[in-house]
Amino acid sequence: MNEYNFxxxxxxTKRMIRRAILKALAVPGYQVPFASREMPxxxxxxxxxVQVSAATLTPEDTFKVIDQGADDTTNAVxxxxxxENTAGVKTTEETEKATVxxxxxxxxxxxxxxxxxxxxxxxxxxxxRFLEPRETETRKMHSLEExxxxxxxxxxxxxxxxxxxxxxxxxxxxxxxYVMDPSPIPKFDNPKLEMDAIQLFGAGREQRIYxxxxxxxxxxxxxxxxxxxxxKADHPCDLxxxxxxxxxxxxxxxxxxxxxxxxxxxxxxxxxxAGHVGRLAEENAA
Amino acid sequence: MTPLLQVKGIEKRYGARxxxxxxxxxxxxxxxxxxxxxxxxxxSTLLNCMAGHLEPDAxxxxxxxxxxxxxxxxxxxxxxxxxxxxxxxxxxxxxxRDGLRMSVSAGGNIGERLMAVGDRHYGAIRDRAxxxxxxxxxxxxxxxxxxxxxxxxxxxxxxxxxxxxxGPRLVFMDEPTGGLDVSVQARLxxxxxxxxxxxxxxxxxVTHDLAVVRLLADRLMVMKSxxxxxxxLTDQVLDDPQHAYTQLLVSSVLQV
Amino acid sequence: xxxxxxxxxxxxxxxxAWLAEERRGxxxxxxxxxxxxxxxxxxxxxxxxxxxxxxxxxxAALAIKQSRGDLIEAIFLIRAYRTTLPRFGYSKPVKTDxxxxxxxxxxxxxxxxxxxxxxxxxxxxxxxxxxxxxxEGEVPAAPTAQPRTEATPHITEFLKGxxxxxxxxxxxxxxxxxxxxxxxxxxxxxxxLQSLTRxxxxxxxxxxxxxxxxxxxxxxxxxxxxxxxxxVEMDIPELGFAIDIGEIELTECETVxxxxxxxxxxxQFTRGYGLVFGQSExxxxxxxxxxxxxxxEELGEDNLxxxxxxxxxxxxxxxxxxxxxxxxxxxxxHYVDFQSExxxxxxxxxxxxxxxxxKEAAE
Ligand SMILES: [Zn+2]
Numbered sequence: 001m002n003e004y005n006f007x008x009x010x011x012x013t014k015r016m017i018r019r020a021i022l023k024a025l026a027v028p029g030y031q032v033p034f035a036s037r038e039m040p041x042x043x044x045x046x047x048x049x050v051q052v053s054a055a056t057l058t059p060e061d062t063f064k065v066i067d068q069g070a071d072d073t074t075n076a077v078x079x080x081x082x083x084e085n086t087a088g089v090k091t092t093e094e095t096e097k098a099t100v101x102x103x104x105x106x107x108x109x110x111x112x113x114x115x116x117x118x119x120x121x122x123x124x125x126x127x128x129r130f131l132e133p134r135e136t137e138t139r140k141m142h143s144l145e146e147x148x149x150x151x152x153x154x155x156x157x158x159x160x161x162x163x164x165x166x167x168x169x170x171x172x173x174x175x176x177x178y179v180m181d182p183s184p185i186p187k188f189d190n191p192k193l194e195m196d197a198i199q200l201f202g203a204g205r206e207q208r209i210y211x212x213x214x215x216x217x218x219x220x221x222x223x224x225x226x227x228x229x230x231x232k233a234d235h236p237c238d239l240x241x242x243x244x245x246x247x248x249x250x251x252x253x254x255x256x257x258x259x260x261x262x263x264x265x266x267x268x269x270x271x272x273x274a275g276h277v278g279r280l281a282e283e284n285a286a
Numbered sequence: 287m288t289p290l291l292q293v294k295g296i297e298k299r300y301g302a303r304x305x306x307x308x309x310x311x312x313x314x315x316x317x318x319x320x321x322x323x324x325x326x327x328x329x330s331t332l333l334n335c336m337a338g339h340l341e342p343d344a345x346x347x348x349x350x351x352x353x354x355x356x357x358x359x360x361x362x363x364x365x366x367x368x369x370x371x372x373x374x375x376x377x378x379x380x381x382x383r384d385g386l387r388m389s390v391s392a393g394g395n396i397g398e399r400l401m402a403v404g405d406r407h408y409g410a411i412r413d414r415a416x417x418x419x420x421x422x423x424x425x426x427x428x429x430x431x432x433x434x435x436x437x438x439x440x441x442x443x444x445x446x447x448x449x450x451x452x453g454p455r456l457v458f459m460d461e462p463t464g465g466l467d468v469s470v471q472a473r474l475x476x477x478x479x480x481x482x483x484x485x486x487x488x489x490x491x492v493t494h495d496l497a498v499v500r501l502l503a504d505r506l507m508v509m510k511s512x513x514x515x516x517x518x519l520t521d522q523v524l525d526d527p528q529h530a531y532t533q534l535l536v537s538s539v540l541q542v
Numbered sequence: 543x544x545x546x547x548x549x550x551x552x553x554x555x556x557x558x559a560w561l562a563e564e565r566r567g568x569x570x571x572x573x574x575x576x577x578x579x580x581x582x583x584x585x586x587x588x589x590x591x592x593x594x595x596x597x598x599x600x601x602a603a604l605a606i607k608q609s610r611g612d613l614i615e616a617i618f619l620i621r622a623y624r625t626t627l628p629r630f631g632y633s634k635p636v637k638t639d640x641x642x643x644x645x646x647x648x649x650x651x652x653x654x655x656x657x658x659x660x661x662x663x664x665x666x667x668x669x670x671x672x673x674x675x676x677x678e679g680e681v682p683a684a685p686t687a688q689p690r691t692e693a694t695p696h697i698t699e700f701l702k703g704x705x706x707x708x709x710x711x712x713x714x715x716x717x718x719x720x721x722x723x724x725x726x727x728x729x730x731x732x733x734x735l736q737s738l739t740r741x742x743x744x745x746x747x748x749x750x751x752x753x754x755x756x757x758x759x760x761x762x763x764x765x766x767x768x769x770x771x772x773x774v775e776m777d778i779p780e781l782g783f784a785i786d787i788g789e790i791e792l793t794e795c796e797t798v799x800x801x802x803x804x805x806x807x808x809x810q811f812t813r814g815y816g817l818v819f820g821q822s823e824x825x826x827x828x829x830x831x832x833x834x835x836x837x838x839e840e841l842g843e844d845n846l847x848x849x850x851x852x853x854x855x856x857x858x859x860x861x862x863x864x865x866x867x868x869x870x871x872x873x874x875x876h877y878v879d880f881q882s883e884x885x886x887x888x889x890x891x892x893x894x895x896x897x898x899x900x901k902e903a904a905e
């Protein structure tokens with residue numbers, strides 16, 4: 001693929017995207033429209049994240065891609081390969097070593113540093129979309145800070161289910177101003193959104209980029225008497241014993257036996273390398 | 287006493303046709319103004335101009351705001367106007383479905399304005415919703431039902447509760463009893479009269495039904511072809527109409 | 543013992559190898575050439591060029607071959623290629639009134655200067671399978687005639703002469719570019735037309751059909767449909783004048799629609815416009831109908847709440863590359879989201895059961 005420019009996109013396009021990113025960082029949580037390009041992967045498969053990564057990467061960067069927290073899921077493999085081919089950057093599976101991390105549906109367990117950038121793939125950037133389908137109307141609601149409807153949704157949840165029944169893509173208010181969709185990460189990850197690293201969000205099909213700069217206040221919407229809870233399965237990881245990580249549930253046999261393992265594969269691996277052992281890990285080691 | 291609302295020279299045209307023209311009046315706190323006329327008389331156009339749903343071609347609608355005193359709402363910014371319309375103003379639509387969220391529970395409908403101004407305690411919001419359901423004579427057990435399961439009269443009462451929950455200082459009503467059965471209308475009127483008295487509401491009610499204004503309005507304006515042809519105290523205008531058109535309106539009601 | 547699903551990379555490589563084999567099909571059958579696709583599947587090539595927004599029959603044919611005949615996949619290949627092309631400049635507007643017409647028909651006039659020219663059309667063919675095509679053999683040559691040398695005027699020009707059709711004033715304003723600026727609403731007519739001409743043929747057809755069935759009916763006649771080649775001219779700054787840089791085939795449709803007039807305007811006809819790469823007749827007619835439906839506001843008509851009148855709805859959903867990508871992305875793993883919902887549902891059920899328990903105990 002040598003006939004393409006560094007990181008696939010031409011320099012003019014990358015400059016256009018960088019301008020959008022800078023604007024997004026200047027107005028945390030605000031969705032900046034940008035002229036998303038057609039990428040050689042389908043819309044909805046990370047084209048927004050890929051464009052943001054392409055505009056962010058430099059030849060010195062080390063790149064990590066995860067999908068569902070794992071480096072080896074097919075779409076993560078495919079995107080990593082794309083940048084290996086078009087940008088020739090170093091890639092890694094170690095969160096620690098990465099300078100740019102592209103992710104779908106998870107925030108890594110490890111605390112990110114100020115010299116790291118995390119890029120989220122976003123399918124529907126508009127947190128109000130399923131309350132109000134019209135872009136013209138939702139943009140007005142954001143500009144006038146009319147977010148009552150968002151709480152009506154949470155109210156309806158509680159009146160119907162006795163609890164707020166949003167489990168992922170849980171809406172947040174950024175820097176006391178814009179309500180933002182943190183992308184479909186589990187709500188377990190919401191507290192991590194206040195971090196030292198730069199967080200960029202790219203939605204290709206919907207042509208939007210938004211950002212959370214380091215140390216920005218990010219509050220998950222809730223009620224005083226029904227406070228937000230960052231929940232996860234009530235188990236330790238069966239491989240590394242971690243009690244603080246988000247878990248995947250795996251069906252093990254026809255009898256429906258389950259095991260729980262870290263969704264963040266790098267976190268689990270580094271813990272096991274450090275000697276931590278979970279309930280089902282011994283046989284493996286034996 | 288300073289007026290709550292001063293309407294000055296409002297005019298709205300649709301091309302060459304006059305919607306309403308040269309309408310001026312003052313509304314004082316606690317006062318209910320009725321605007322009557324046939325369909326096409328310009329009364330709904332006038333109401334929508336005053337409530338900020340239509341932009342008048344000329345004139346001012348000066349509202350006594352809590353913070354800054356009298357402000358012309360025609361020239362204020364859209365965010366300010368939208369803020370007004372979810373705090374100090376309320377608008378009761380003729381058709382309840384235009385004023386309700388049909389897919390949101392009764393409690394959610396009433397709670398929306400509270401949440402829009404920052405209430406964040408679910409239990410408190412729900413208690414106020416239940417309280418308001420009681421005040422508009424809807425059973426507490428219906429709090430989690432959607433308005434689509436309500437009768438027309440109940441929907442209209444729910445719309446009124448949804449509007450009044452934040453204690454607005456001015457309520458616009460567009461044919462609030464229109465489209466309801468006569469017996470349902472009577473009950474709604476009774477309820478409205480009780481609320482107006484109890485809360486000391488200031489309101490502007492547009493209707494073609496003289497019985498509505500007789501019961502609710504302190505003062506009355508009669509409109510024809512976009513112009514106000516007669517105005518005065520309700521009883522005075524209805525009992526001793528001066529303008530030929532008002533006489534016709536009153537007599538046609540008496541004949542029925 | 544549990545082993546996490548690994549080897550994504552190998553799996554992907556193997557899938558690609560298998561796909562390539564399937565694309566080729568049985569190797570004892572001759573392989574299709576690009577030229578064969580270009581020459582013998584011309585209408586498929588046209589659709590790929592139109593919706594791919596790139597006029598290059600050979601590349602479109604290659605895309606069709608590579609995509610195993612899946613035209614949306616082929617359009618996707620062309621779009622992705624197109625993004626990487628540098629822009630040297632913009633051509634001048636093409637002059638469709640100077641088109642060398644292969645086909646030109648009007649439903650509104652029996653005859654007009656330039657005549658009714660049927661051209662190579664499926665119209666009036668009986669849709670019977672032609673088993674002769676299953677056997678090999680050459681087709682007899684079609685009769686020919688002297689081509690017209692003078693330009694063929696647009697039918698709507700005759701109506702304009704009589705001042706009985708809405709005027710479309712010329713403008714020198716540079717229109718926006720859908721592929722360079724993010725779409726924002728409300729949009730404008732140039733952007734709407736760009737979106738429609740590259741929109742999915744099936745979607746635009748369905749929208750147009752809905753107007754005919756009464757969802758914002760606009761009583762369209764095909765004022766004129768013409769297909770043929772036009773020259774593309776571009777200003778070359780170094781030369782200081784415009785030169786022909788090539789020739790493209792286009793289908794243009796102008797509909798003539800009823801209009802009852804308003805207080806300020808006398809009754810007159812209105813128009814819808816369709817212009818599509820290649821011979822793309824169905825698409826250009828459909829485009830003209832949808833264009834007309836979207837002009838309700840400009841023409842002072844009522845918004846009837848019909849889907850085809852709703853600019854944001856039509857333009858947000860017309861692009862098949864956006865649509866197919868988002869539709870198919872639900873194949874990707876979502877187990878993190880699913881897990882979070884699973885836990886929530888379990889928790890809610892547990893709480894509901896606890897709420898029920900004491901009541902039952904009391905009874
Ligand atoms: Zn683990």
